[in-house]
Amino acid sequence: MNAMAAMRQYQSVNTQAQAVDASPHRLIQMLMEGGLTRIAQARGAMERQQTAMKGELIGKAIGIIGGLREGLDLQRGGELAANLDSLYQYMVSRLLEANVKNDAAPLDEVAGLLRNVKSGWDAIGQ
Known part of the structure; x- marks a missing residue:
């Protein structure tokens, strides 16, 4: 296992551990953070002409937003x-x-919209 794969595995386990202990409010924050991360990663993949990676990351962002809608x-x-x-x-x-x-x-637009919603959500928790 290379170092990057090990780091991704650690991050996955760390995120799962945080989710287990998280309040419902924190879980929504984590979804929004994950959506913003996937959108930024998709933008990077788009700039590098990594079409398959871009599509996969946009798909993950769509899934996260779907999770927010379901909530x-x-x-x-x-x-x-x-x-x-x-x-x-x-x-x-x-x-x-x-x-x-x-x-x-459109990636930039959605990231901006999601950041606005997240800032409002973050303010509720304070």
Whole structure:
């Protein structure tokens, strides 16, 4: 096992350990952090013309945003939950567009939107 593979394995175990002990609030933060990381990695893969890697990373970001959508309580969350649901749907469509058109602009847009949502979420926890 090379050093990079060992480091990735350690990070995976560390992330899993954090998730086990995390509050529901922290789990949402971790999802948002993971989404931002995957988007940034996808952008790097796009710049290096690593098409398969770009697609895989965008797919992971879409999965994370799907997880955020699934966490919404649309029955009790009212207008806020409905607005977040629409925003997450929009983010997914923009990520798909970034992948198909090999365009970094939608990646940057979604990262900015997700950072805004995350900053609001972070403020709730304080």
